[in-house]
Amino acid sequence: MPEANASHRCAIIPPMKTEDSQQPSAFELIGGDAKLRELVDRFYDLMDLEPEFAGIRALHPATLDDSRDKLYWFLSGWTGGPSLYTERFGHPRLRARHLPYAIASSERDQWLRCMAWAMQDGGIDETLQERLMQSFYQTADWMRNKEG
Numbered sequence: 001m002p003e004a005n006a007s008h009r010c011a012i013i014p015p016m017k018t019e020d021s022q023q024p025s026a027f028e029l030i031g032g033d034a035k036l037r038e039l040v041d042r043f044y045d046l047m048d049l050e051p052e053f054a055g056i057r058a059l060h061p062a063t064l065d066d067s068r069d070k071l072y073w074f075l076s077g078w079t080g081g082p083s084l085y086t087e088r089f090g091h092p093r094l095r096a097r098h099l100p101y102a103i104a105s106s107e108r109d110q111w112l113r114c115m116a117w118a119m120q121d122g123g124i125d126e127t128l129q130e131r132l133m134q135s136f137y138q139t140a141d142w143m144r145n146k147e148g
Ligand code: HEM
Pocket: 056, 059, 060, 061, 066, 067, 070, 071, 074, 089, 094, 097, 098, 101, 103, 107, 108, 109, 111, 136, 139, 140, 141, 143, 144
């Protein structure tokens, strides 16, 4: 199933390969644990505050506390840091976990715009922002489950 495997890869491969190189991981380049948590908190603060993200905000629960924790745990492993999400929940099965929410291009683009804004506010290095956005795009696009 080459298609399914390709999709599978999009979700779990961190934006930078580190196993066989001396390159620092994206997790390290972001600034580690505290900076990553800051990024996730800014992402959900913006989602909560900015009218342009009202569409995706409405898909989330009233309180975003669990969403914050889960995205932070997930991104920790995804960027090459500690595997906090899989330690707790096993394989992320991200696409399946998003199936209850109607995600079309508009929702994908809101999510990406919100993340781009949070990275900008976090002062993440611009080259790193671009590389992360490419990976976020692939994952977010793979999450689409509705036409439009
Ligand atoms: C494409 C647009 C996206 C939308 C509209 C969306 C929306 C949502 C919603 C509504 C939830 C449930 C929140 C909760 O239960 O607290 C969720 C969970 C989650 N999302 Fe997304 N999401 C999107 C893309 C992404 C991307 C690109 C990633 C990762 C890079 C991601 C990672 C996660 C994770 C890790 C969870 C928690 C899953 C769990 O264990 O229940 N999402 N998302």
